[in-house]
Structure formats: C-alpha cells, structure tokens
Amino acid sequence: MTLYKHELKLNRMSFVIWLVGVLAMSAGCIFLFPLIDESMADMSDAFASMGGFSAAFGMDKLPINTLEGFFGTEIGTIFALGSGMFASLIGISALSKEESSHTAEFLHTLTLSRCGIVTGKLLGILTLIVLFDAVALGVFVGSAAIIGESISIKCLLGYIASQFAAQTELASICLVMSAISKKSSFGLGIGTALVLYVLDIVARITEQADFLKYITPFSFSNATDVFVNKGSSIVCAYIVYNRRDIAA
Amino acid sequence: MNAENSCAIAIRHLTKTYGKNRGINDVTFEVTKGEIFGFLGPNGAGKSTTIRCLLGLIKPTGGSAEVLGADIVKEHREIMRYIGYIPSETMFYPTMKVSEVIRFAADVRGMDCSEEAAKLCERLKVDTTKKIDELSLGNRKKVGIVCAMQHKPELFIFDEPTSGLDPLIQAEFFELVKEYNQQGATCFLSSHVLSEVRKYCHRAAIIREGQLIACDTIENLAHTGAKFVRVEGVTQLEIEGMSKATQKDDGMEFVYSGDMNLLLKALSEKDVKDLSIEEPSLDDVFMQYYG
Numbered sequence: 297m298t299l300y301k302h303e304l305k306l307n308r309m310s311f312v313i314w315l316v317g318v319l320a321m322s323a324g325c326i327f328l329f330p331l332i333d334e335s336m337a338d339m340s341d342a343f344a345s346m347g348g349f350s351a352a353f354g355m356d357k358l359p360i361n362t363l364e365g366f367f368g369t370e371i372g373t374i375f376a377l378g379s380g381m382f383a384s385l386i387g388i389s390a391l392s393k394e395e396s397s398h399t400a401e402f403l404h405t406l407t408l409s410r411c412g413i414v415t416g417k418l419l420g421i422l423t424l425i426v427l428f429d430a431v432a433l434g435v436f437v438g439s440a441a442i443i444g445e446s447i448s449i450k451c452l453l454g455y456i457a458s459q460f461a462a463q464t465e466l467a468s469i470c471l472v473m474s475a476i477s478k479k480s481s482f483g484l485g486i487g488t489a490l491v492l493y494v495l496d497i498v499a500r501i502t503e504q505a506d507f508l509k510y511i512t513p514f515s516f517s518n519a520t521d522v523f524v525n526k527g528s529s530i531v532c533a534y535i536v537y538n539r540r541d542i543a544a
Numbered sequence: 545m546n547a548e549n550s551c552a553i554a555i556r557h558l559t560k561t562y563g564k565n566r567g568i569n570d571v572t573f574e575v576t577k578g579e580i581f582g583f584l585g586p587n588g589a590g591k592s593t594t595i596r597c598l599l600g601l602i603k604p605t606g607g608s609a610e611v612l613g614a615d616i617v618k619e620h621r622e623i624m625r626y627i628g629y630i631p632s633e634t635m636f637y638p639t640m641k642v643s644e645v646i647r648f649a650a651d652v653r654g655m656d657c658s659e660e661a662a663k664l665c666e667r668l669k670v671d672t673t674k675k676i677d678e679l680s681l682g683n684r685k686k687v688g689i690v691c692a693m694q695h696k697p698e699l700f701i702f703d704e705p706t707s708g709l710d711p712l713i714q715a716e717f718f719e720l721v722k723e724y725n726q727q728g729a730t731c732f733l734s735s736h737v738l739s740e741v742r743k744y745c746h747r748a749a750i751i752r753e754g755q756l757i758a759c760d761t762i763e764n765l766a767h768t769g770a771k772f773v774r775v776e777g778v779t780q781l782e783i784e785g786m787s788k789a790t791q792k793d794d795g796m797e798f799v800y801s802g803d804m805n806l807l808l809k810a811l812s813e814k815d816v817k818d819l820s821i822e823e824p825s826l827d828d829v830f831m832q833y834y835g
Contacts, residue, residue, distance in 0.1 A: 298651040306637060398635035402691070405599050405629040406652040409621045541602040 299408060303420030307386055311424050314385075318378030319435045325371045326439040329363055363445040367436070368455075375432060376459060376514060380489040383425055383463035387470030388477075388485030390417040391533075395543040396480040410538045418471065418530065425463045429456050465513035466492065468529035475537040549613035552577045552699050552730035553598065559606035560593050567593040568754045570607070575732050575747075580725055582741035582748035582762075583734040590754040591734040592632060595703050599629060612699060625653065628697035632704040632734075634688035638677035642670060642687050649691040657694035664690045667716055681708040689717060693724065700724065700731040706740060718744050770801040772824040777817035783810045799824060 391414070394400040403413065433456050440447040470485050477484075496514035498505045509515030553575035560567035568590040575581040585591045596602045598609055600620035609616045611623045636645045646665075650657040665672055668686045676684065685708045692700065700721065706714045721731055721744065735741055741748050742762055749759040758765060775781070776795035785802020794817070800807055811819065 298648065302648060306639070309639075397638070398633065399637055401601065401629075401631045402634075402636060402649075402688075404601055405624060405627070405631075406649060407621060407624045407654075408652060412621075539603070542596075 297416075299403075299413065299416030300419045300423075303390075303417055304423060307420065307424055310386065311382075311428070314378065314382040315428055315431060318375060318382065319432055321378065322371050322375050322432070323435050323439045325374065326363070326367070326436070327443060329366050329445065330443050363440060363443075363447055364451060367447065371436075372455065376462065377489070377493055379425075379428055379432070379459060379463055380466050380493065380514070381486050382428065383421075383467040384470045384485040384489040385482060386421050386424055387467035388474050388482065388488070389480045390421060390471055391474040391537060392477045393474075393480040395478045400542045404542055411534055414471075414475070414534050414537050418533075421467050421471070422464065425460060425467065429460050429463070432456065462513040465529070468533070469513075471533045472529050472536065475533040476540075478543045549610075550577055551575065551610070551613070552579075553581075553609070553611055553732060555594070555598075555607070555609045557607035558594065558597060558604055558609050560597055560602060561605050566590075566754045567605075568597075568751070571751070571754075571756045572607075573749050573756055573759045575730060577730050578725070578728060579746040580721065580731040580733065580744055582745035583732065583751065584736065584738070584741055584748055585734075585751035586736060589751045591751060592703055593754075594751070595701055595732075595734060598701065599624075599627070626698040628692035628695065628700045630685070630688045630692045630700075630702045630705045632707060634684045636676045636684065636687065638675070640676055641672070642674050642676065642679070643672040645676060645687060646672065646690055646694065650694060653695050655695050660696060661690055661694040664693055664720070667720065668713060682710060682713070685709055686713065689720075693720065696724070696727075696729075698729060700729060700733075702731065702733045704735055705733065706735070706737065714740075766823065770799050770824055771804075772822045773798050773800045773807070774820045774822075775811065775816060775818070778811065778814045781810060781814065783807060 394403055404410075408416075433452065436447065436452060437449070466489055470488055473484060473488070474480075492512040493514050495505075495508045495512040499508035499512065499515055551574045555574070556572050558571045559569050561569075571590070571594060583591055583594070593602070597604045598611055598616055600616055600623070603617065612626055614623050616623065640648070646661050647658075650661065664670070668689060670683070670686045670690055674683075676687070679687065685705070689705070692702075706717060709717060718740070721733075725731055733741070733745065745762060747759070747761050748765060750757050750765075774795070774797045778795055779791060781789075781796065781798075783802065783806055785800050785806070787799045787801070789796060789798035800821075
C-alpha cells in the first residue's frame with residue numbers, strides 16, 4: 297500500500313500534464329463543433345465515401361456533422377492517441393525508472409519483494425488510468441452540455457470502457473519492456489503507442505491486414521483476445537523482473 | 545531470524561559472473577554476530593558484487609550465502625527486515641523531501657521510527673526540510689545513514705559508507721556504529737580506506753580480482769611474518785624473501801619475509817651504516833596483498 301501511494305505521488309505531475317493536455321485538445325474540439333457543424337454537413341457525404349480513408353477513421357459508419365459522429369471520428373482519435381501515449385509512458389517507466397535514476401538499490405533493500413514492487417506499480421498504473429478516463433468522461437459530458445448538444449451517455453461509457461481496455465493493454469505491454477530494460481525509454485513508450493495505432497489504421501483500411509487487429513489494442517473486435525494478451529503481458533513482467541539482476 | 549546461529553553472514557563458494565566478465569569467484573568467509581567486520585579491496589575487486597549478492601539485488605551464479613541464518617535467495621524479503629544498508633552511491637527520489645524519504649523507508653517496513661530518525665538527524669545534522677535534488681553527495685549519504693539505521697537493524701551492511709562525508713560526520717557515523725554494535729548489532733563494512741578498518745573493525749577480509757585472499761583479525765593480518773626493513777649504506781642486495789625493494793639516496797627499503805638469519809648474514813657482509821627492522825604497518829600489508 298505504501299509503494300502504491302508512493303507511485304501515485306511520483307506520477308502526479310506527469311498525470312496532470314497529460315490529462316490537461318489531452319482533455320484541453322478534446323474539449324477544444326467539442327467547443328469548435330458548433331462553428332463547423334454546418335460546413336461539415338456538406339462534407340459529410342464526401343468524407344463517408346472515401347473508401348479506405350473513411351474506413352480508417354470510422355467516417356463510413358458515423359456522420360461527421362453530428363456531435364457523436366464528430367466525437368467518434370475526430371475527438372475519439374485525439375483521446376485514444378493521447379491517453380494511449382500516457383498509458384504507455386507510465387507503463388514503460390514504472391520499473392526501469394528505478395534503475396535509470398539509481399533508486400532501485402534503495403527500493404529493493406527495503407522489505408519489498410520483487411512481486412510486491414511489480415504489484416504496487418501495476419495498481420498505481422491502473423488507478424491513474426481509471427482516474428484519467430473518469431475525468432475525461434466528465435469533461436466530455438460537461439463540454440457537450442456547455443455547447444447545448446446531447447451525447448449518448450451509453451455510447452460514451454462504451455467508448456471509455458474500450459479505451460480503458462486499450463490503455464491497460466498498452467500499459468501492460470510497456471510494463472514488460474520496463475521489466476526487461478534498465479533504462480527508462482520515453483521514446484519507446486510513445487513509439488509503441490504510435491506503431492500500434494498505425495497498425496490499427498492499416499487493419500481497418502485493408503482486409504489483407506485484418507490479422508493486425510489481434511495485435512493492436514486499438515482494435516477491439518474480440519474482447520477475449522484482448523484479455524488474454526493483457527494477462528500474459530503482466531505475467532511476463534512478474535517473471536522477468538523476478539529473475540533478473542538489478543542495476544546499481 | 546535464527547537466534548541460535550552464531551554467524552551473521554555465512555558465504556560459501558559464492559560466485560557471480562557477468563557473461564564472460566569476472567565478478568567474484570569461489571568466495572567463502574563468515575561474519576560472526578556482534579562483530580564489526582571490514583571488507584577490503586581496491587576498486588573493481590568484487591566488494592560491491594559480494595554485497596549486492598547478499599542483498600538479493602543480483603543472483604549468484606554459484607555457491608550460497610546465508611544472512612542471519614536465512615538463505616539470501618529464498619528468504620530475501622524476510623532478511624531485509626533485519627538489515628540496514630548504505631550503498632556506495634546513495635540516490636533517492638529527487639522530487640521528495642528528506643523527511644518524506646525517511647518516513648517512506650519506515651512506512652515500507654511497517655514501523656514507526658520517528659523517534660530514532662529524529663535522534664539520527666540531529667546527530668548527523670540532516671536538514672529534513674530540504675528536497676533531495678538540493679542535497680550534495682555527502683548530505684544524500686547522511687539521509688542514507690538515517691534510512692539504514694532508524695529501524696535499529698540486527699545487521700548493518702555498508703558499502704563504502706564514508707565516501708563524501710566530511711571528517712566530523714565520519715567520526716559521528718563511526719560513533720553511531722560503535723553504539724549500535726555495543727547494543728548487539730553486527731556490522732559488515734566494505735571499504736578501501738585502511739585507517740577506518742584498522743581503527744574500528746575486529747576482523748577483515750581482503751578481496752582481490754574477485755577472489756578472497758585473506759580473512760583474519762586485524763592483528764593477525766598485520767603480523768604476516770613479513771618485516772619492513774630499512775638499511776642505510778647498502779644500495780644493492782638480493783636475497784630470497786625480499787620484495788617491494790625501493791632504492792633510496794643512502795640505502796634501500798624492502799619487505800622481508802624470509803629467514804632472518806639469512807638476512808643478517810647477507811647484511812654482515814656489507815657496509816651497513818644504520819638498520820631498522822619493523823613490523824609492517826597495516827597499510828604496507830594491504831599494499832603487499834594488492835600488489
């Protein structure tokens with residue numbers, strides 16, 4: 297419990313910066329919607345008939361001139377990428393930052409087992425992701441109310457739930473990398489989120505790359521696959537971290 | 545922990561290799577409960593590798609070790625409850641305050657150490673209101689000492705604890721070590737500062753290039769049978785048992801570990817103006833081992 301609280305404390309600044317950054321962009325887009333919805337009406341049909349490009353961003357399924365359509369295609373992309381990068385960053389730095397900042401000796405010579413350290417860090421990551429999504433939900437609903445538009449709470453909850461699943465999977469993939477690496481690599485965390493996002497777009501554009509949706513957490517065609525991937529990543533993190541030498 | 549076991553640390557054939565690189569090889573020695581034990585060696589000799597194995601930070605590739613009667617690999621978490629450790633380079637979370645770090649270390653142990661921590665901070669002159677990233681190397685070390693001592697452990701493991709500390713704080717640190725030792729604590733101290741080992745330790749082990757080359761009381765280590773010989777009027781002498789010979793303007797100095805009669809016979813044939821034969825200092829002995 298002490299390590300869990302400690303982890304939340306250490307990540308609070310990063311959490312606030314990413315939360316404000318991502319949600320400011322998302323809310324900004326919602327506030328822009330009343331200014332562009334009329335011009336969007338003319339472009340909606342055009343956007344919906346651009347073949348693979350439309351499919352890549354989901355514009356073939358939702359009309360872009362409604363707030364829900366605009367949210368699903370534009371704001372959803374910003375939030376998915378932003379929150380995904382945040383989840384990757386806190387995952388990739390969770391264990392490796394202790395070695396790269398030379399605090400590992402201090403932490404590991406207290407009365408914590410390595411499993412206890414991974415668990416404390418993991419719970420901290422999950423809490424930050426839940427808080428991130430909870431605040432985002434409030435900001436989305438509030439912003440829509442401010443511009444006088446309604447947005448389906450049920451759809452929004454479904455969207456946030458799928459994002460939570462994607463973020464936790466990204467964080468768990470990055471946690472394994474963090475358990476292996478002795479250096480905290482922010483580039484690797486951001487890169488992982490971006491590469492997996494691009495794989496999702498490729499999977500949506502062409503049927504030949506359909507198998508990619510089973511690799512990237514941004515595609516949630518099969519919830520069971522996602523659950524299995526996440527579980528195995530976390531188990532890997534425990535096994536790897538338990539076995540390897542800790543750098544001074 | 546095991547109260548019947550008289551060994552605080554028992555290392556048996558401990559080996560650690562890093563791929564093809566040497567770490568430590570077949571190291572065996574014991575530290576008895578209640579003693580202050582020095583662990584000497586030059587930089588890169590394997591002192592920190594041995595300590596990091598004992599603390600479970602790295603896994604040994606061979607051999608075994610017990611700390612307070614418990615296996616270092618299987619019972620790592622239990623062992624750490626009874627150990628206070630100061631690493632050679634003390635690092636903490638830079639955004640935290642000193643008081644937060646000290647409290648965090650106690651909280652993880654599930655203990656309220658506030659009284660002992662306050663006493664230690666006062667004696668070591670630790671400013672608990674400062675942030676860690678505002679501290680110098682020496683001040684970070686002092687925070688490390690407080691974190692290692694506040695829970696009054698049974699065994700202290702110190703890896704070059706005085707590096708970065710000013711002489712006054714060094715003296716206060718050893719005063720604290722002696723006080724805890726008198727209360728029954730054992731201290732395992734790695735160092736390459738010979739004077740502090742000679743002054744404070746009961747026994748010592750010497751490690752060189754990953755291998756243990758001596759382990760004995762300080763007195764016995766200093767009395768190796770070798771003598772430090774200084775002779776004036778003689779600039780050339782070669783007999784069996786001579787080592788570390790250095791030429792001086794009016795004579796020569798050397799360490800002699802052979803038959804004393806042979807030395808006296810050889811010198812009697814020379815024009816000796818002055819002669820002194822002394823016990824070598826501990827420093828000379830260590831230099832002999834290191835060389």
